[in-house]
Amino acid sequence: MRNFLAATAVSALMVFSAGVGLAQDALTADSVIATVNGTDITLGHIIVLRSQLPQEYQGLPDDVLFDGIISQLVEQTLLADFAEANAEIPREVGLALENERRALYAAVQIEEIAGRDVSDEAIQAAYDEQYGDLPAEPEFNASHILVETEEEALALIVTLEGGADFAELAKEKSTGPSGPNGGELGWFGLGMMVEPFEEAVLGMVVGAISAPVNTQFGWHVLILNEKRNKPAPTLEETRDGILEVLRQAAVEAEIAALKDGADIMLPEEGFDVTLMRDAELLLK
Numbered sequence: 168m169r170n171f172l173a174a175t176a177v178s179a180l181m182v183f184s185a186g187v188g189l190a191q192d193a194l195t196a197d198s199v200i201a202t203v204n205g206t207d208i209t210l211g212h213i214i215v216l217r218s219q220l221p222q223e224y225q226g227l228p229d230d231v232l233f234d235g236i237i238s239q240l241v242e243q244t245l246l247a248d249f250a251e252a253n254a255e256i257p258r259e260v261g262l263a264l265e266n267e268r269r270a271l272y273a274a275v276q277i278e279e280i281a282g283r284d285v286s287d288e289a290i291q292a293a294y295d296e297q298y299g300d301l302p303a304e305p306e307f308n309a310s311h312i313l314v315e316t317e318e319e320a321l322a323l324i325v326t327l328e329g330g331a332d333f334a335e336l337a338k339e340k341s342t343g344p345s346g347p348n349g350g351e352l353g354w355f356g357l358g359m360m361v362e363p364f365e366e367a368v369l370g371m372v373v374g375a376i377s378a379p380v381n382t383q384f385g386w387h388v389l390i391l392n393e394k395r396n397k398p399a400p401t402l403e404e405t406r407d408g409i410l411e412v413l414r415q416a417a418v419e420a421e422i423a424a425l426k427d428g429a430d431i432m433l434p435e436e437g438f439d440v441t442l443m444r445d446a447e448l449l450l451k
Contacts, residue, residue, distance in 0.1 A: 194210055195210065196209060196210055196211030196214065197209055197210075197211060198210045200212075200213060200237070201237060201240070201241065203241050203244040203245060203248070204244075204245075204248060206244050206248065208237070208240050208241070208244065212240060213233070213236050213237070213240070216236050216239070216240065217232060217236055220232075257449070258449045258450075259446075259449050262449075276421075277418055280414075280417055280418050280421050281414040281415075281417065281418055283414075283417065285410055285413050285414065285417075289413060290402070290406060290409055290410060290413070291402065293409045293412065293413060294402050294405060294406075294409055297405075297409070298399045298400065298405070301399050303396040303397070304356060304357065304396065304397040305356070305357065305394060305395070305396060305397070306354050306355065306356050306394070306395050306396070306397045307354070307355055307356075307368050307391060307393070307394055308352075308353065308354050308355075308391075308392040308393040308394070309352050309355075309368055309389055309390065309391050309392055310333060310334065310337060310345070310349060310350035310351045310352060310389070310390050310392060311337070311341070311343070311345070311350050311352060311364075311387045311388060311389045311390075312333070312336060312337045312340055312341040312343075312346070312350050312387070312388045313341050313342050313343035313345075313346070313384060313385050313386070313387055314340060314341070314342060314385060314386050314388075315342065315385050315386065316386060317379050317381070317386050319340075319386065320379035320386040320387070320388050321379060323336060323340060323388045324376060324378070324379070324388055327376050327388070327390075328376070333349070333350065333376075333390050334349030334350065334351075335349070337349050337350030338350075342385065343384070343385075350390075351392075356397060361382045361383065361384075363380050363381060363382050364380055364382055364387060364389075367380045367387075367389055368389065368391060371389065371391040372391065373391050373392070373393060373394055374390070374391065374392075375390070375391055376388065376389070376390050377389040377390070377391075
C-alpha cells in the first residue's frame with residue numbers, strides 16, 4: 168500500500184471530468200472522476216478499491232482516503248498501460264487474471280443464491296426434521312468432595328450419614344477447584360465427565376450420596392442434587408444456524424444442477440499431479 172500511503176500529487180497526470188462539478192446526488196458509479204491518458208477512472212472504481220483496503224486504512228478521514236485512492240489508481244493505470252504497450256506480459260499474469268475473474272463471478276453467483284429468501288415453512292420443516300424426534304437427553308446437577316485416598320472418602324461418607332452438611336464439608340475437605348463453592352459442579356450432560364464419575368451419577372437417585380468413586384483426579388464422594396431431561400433448543404435459538412444450512416444446501420443444489428447440464432472433461436486417471444508444482448512450464 169505504499170502508493171496509497173504516499174498520496175502523491177497527481178494533478179499533472181490526470182484531468183478531472185466535468186462530472187465532478189455536479190451535485191453529489193447526480194453522480195453514479197459510472198461517473199468519471201479522473202482520466203489518465205484517456206483511460207477513465209470512475210466513482211465505481213474508487214468505491215470498490217476503498218472497500219478492499221486493509222482494516223488499518225478504513226478509519227482514515229475520507230479526504231485522506233480519497234486522495235490516496237486516486238493516487239494509487241492513477242499510478243496503477245500508468246504502469247499497466249505502459250506494460251501493456253511496451254512489455255511482454257508474463258503468462259502467469261494472464262492466467263492469474265482468468266482465475267481471478269472466475270473466482271469473482273463465482274462469488275457473485277454464490278452470494279445471489281445464498282441471498283434468496285427462505286420461507287418460514289422451510290425453516291420450520293428443517294427444524295422439525297432435526298429436532299422434532301430428538302430423544303430426551305438427561306442432564307445432572309451434582310456436587311462432589313475430592314480427596315486423595317479411599318480411606319478419606321469413606322470417612323467423609325460416615326460424616327455425611329451422621330448429618331453433616333455436604334457443602335460445608337466440601338469447603339473444608341475437598342482438594343478440587345469446586346471445593347470453595349461447596350463442591351457444586353452445576354449442570355452437565357452425558358460425556359462431559361470422566362467415565363467412572365458418569366457411571367456413578369447414572370446409577371444414583373436425587374439426594375443420594377455415592378460410594379467412593381476413583382478417577383485419575385483422586386477419590387470422589389458425590390451427591391446428586393437434581394436430574395432433568397435436557398430441553399430441545401427452540402426454533403428461535405436455532406434459526407440462524409438452520410438458515411445457514413439451508414442456504415448452503417441451495418448453493419450445493421445449484422452447483423449440482425449446473426454440473427448435470429454441463430459438458431465437463433476431467434483429467435484422466437493417473438495424471439501426474441506433481442506437474443502443478445512446475446512453474447517453469449509457464450516459461451515455455
